[in-house]
Amino acid sequence: MRILQEQYEEITVKLLMARFAETERKRLLEENEELRKDPFYLPAEQKTNELSQ
DSSP states (O other): OHHHHHHHHHHHHHHHHHHHHHHHHHHHHHHHHHHHHOGGGSOOHHHHHHHHO
C-alpha cells in the first residue's frame, strides 16, 4: 500500500509540473509576441541593412 501511495504522489507532482510548464509556455509565448511588437526591441535600421547585405 505504501508503494502505491508513493507512486500516486510522484505522478501527482509530475502532473502539476506539466501543467505549470504548459502555463508558463503560453505566458512566455504571449510575452514574446508583445516584445516583437515593441520598437525598443527591434534592431536598428542600420543593423538590419548591414545584415541583409
